[in-house]
Amino acid sequence: MHIRRARPEDGWAMSDIYRPFVAKSWISLEMDPPDGPAMAKRIGSSGDSYPWLALTDDEHILGYAYANPHRSRAGYRTSVDTAIYLHAAARNRGWAMRLYMKLLQILIAQNRVMAFAGIVLPNPASLRLHQKLGYQSLARYPNVGYKLGAWRDTIWMSRELAPPCNPPKPIRLLSEIDFAALET
Secondary structure: OEEEEEOOOHHHHHHHHHHHHHOOOOOOOOOOOHHHHHHHHHHOOOOOOOEEEHHHHHOEEEEEEEEEEEOOOHHHHOEEHHHEEOOOHHOOOOOHHHHHHHHHHHHOOOOHHHHHEEEEOOHHHHHHHHHHHOOOOEEEEEEEEEEEEEEEEEEEEEEEEOOOOOOOOOOOHHHHHOOHOOOO
């Protein structure tokens, strides 16, 4: 298995991984699964600022993890929201941990300070993964979303990536980071 930076041409494979989470579960509160071009647009729009990673066995993409802006205002630039999705064949093999750790290492190398994750409940596997990675529970949003015939709560978790400094360090672009040199 290899972890590499995702490319827009990975859109269809990532769409195939994400589709069951949207169509058949409450894990994502999206209602309509995005197709390949929509996923390619998401990857492409992250530009050189927000990492999207692909877990691959050289032939197939088996999972992906990414970071997005936490909020749109400039004062939030050191904070990100993170997420991960794996194909069923890649689960329970330790790959989620390696993929997510690589994402966090890249965010640290970029000088990000905080990572946040929103988890729609119930989702014990995601809660365990985030806890193992050092995320701590912040808040529970009750009845925040409605999907598959029920109201869903979301728990928000956070993880400090680096101690805050004053002023904040500049955010490094992904093209400035040697991905291969980062440990997993």
